[in-house]
Amino acid sequence: DDVLLESAEYLDGMRFSVGTLLYSATGPSEAEVAGKLSGTTLDVPESFAFGGTGYRITGIGDFAFYRSDLTALGDLGSVTTVGEHAFEWSALGGGLTIPDSVTSIGAYAFAHCDGITSLDLGSVEFIESYAFASMGGIDEIPLEIPASLQNMSALAFDKTYFTEYVVEDGNRFYTSVDGVLYYYDSLYGVPYAYSFDGEGSGPITIPENCTGMFYGALDCPFITAVYVEEGNTHFTSVDGVLYSKDMSALYCRPGEYGKDLVIPEGVVCVYGDALVGPSVTSEHQSWHVSF
Numbered sequence: 001d002d003v004l005l006e007s008a009e010y011l012d013g014m015r016f017s018v019g020t021l022l023y024s025a026t027g028p029s030e031a032e033v034a035g036k037l038s039g040t041t042l043d044v045p046e047s048f049a050f051g052g053t054g055y056r057i058t059g060i061g062d063f064a065f066y067r068s069d070l071t072a073l074g075d076l077g078s079v080t081t082v083g084e085h086a087f088e089w090s091a092l093g094g095g096l097t098i099p100d101s102v103t104s105i106g107a108y109a110f111a112h113c114d115g116i117t118s119l120d121l122g123s124v125e126f127i128e129s130y131a132f133a134s135m136g137g138i139d140e141i142p143l144e145i146p147a148s149l150q151n152m153s154a155l156a157f158d159k160t161y162f163t164e165y166v167v168e169d170g171n172r173f174y175t176s177v178d179g180v181l182y183y184y185d186s187l188y189g190v191p192y193a194y195s196f197d198g199e200g201s202g203p204i205t206i207p208e209n210c211t212g213m214f215y216g217a218l219d220c221p222f223i224t225a226v227y228v229e230e231g232n233t234h235f236t237s238v239d240g241v242l243y244s245k246d247m248s249a250l251y252c253r254p255g256e257y258g259k260d261l262v263i264p265e266g267v268v269c270v271y272g273d274a275l276v277g278p279s280v281t282s283e284h285q286s287w288h289v290s291f
Helices: none
Strands: 008-011 015-018 021-025 030-036 047-050 053-060 093-097 115-120 139-145 161-167 174-177 180-183 186-189 202-206 223-228 235-238 241-244 249-252 261-263 269-271 280-282 288-290
Touching: 015 047, 021 053, 115 139, 161 174, 161 180, 223 241
Parallel strands: 030 053, 093 115, 139 161, 202 223, 249 269, 261 280, 269 288
Antiparallel strands: 008 015, 015 021, 021 030, 047 053, 174 180, 180 186, 223 235, 235 241, 241 249
């Protein structure tokens, strides 16, 4: 049931403080959480009333708890969206479970939350870039992609140490092959701490039906070589380095390739990460870098 909070103080323009929470109106009858006056656990009611108007609470605002001392998420009521940088660098710790009401998570929302040790994505549908990036407390565990997930931007989990992606049955958009994640026929990403069958590092093989890849898909630093299954019409591999099928684009020199690289004549586009590592030279100078 909706909760009617009777004690409210008006703040500048469209902002309110009710109890220990700060709110910002986002519409005639909707508001988002903008901060917290005290306490380290976040509990959000379904609604509040102010000046004769009832407001339903539907989101956590941008930067609402950025660098805050908040340690835990409680009941988030009817919140459906978590804004950009909402909890970035906060003191959240332990296992983080995204409530089932939340469907959208903004860029950097939980980035750099080093106290978080595990992650349950709940019923989320959309995740923006770097939402769960650089979470130092995640120590080589798998991540389950829920059936509800429809789309997430590149690098959503950049430099967060998951060992594999596991996709829940019923997801219509994502699949996992040997722990590597695909979005339809495009390579979404190799987990940053991919286990390589427990060997610590190793090669990756691009399957025959893979037609594209997301930016940063091969950023895992422990890849020793990238190979391509015979029959793939979009990619080819030369000595463990990934190129477009027509050899006009250099996509990836693996993080543990460990060799100097000579860019072949005919390559006109080099993706930026391919230039990281030992010496790079070229048979000609007419290519450009793409990021």
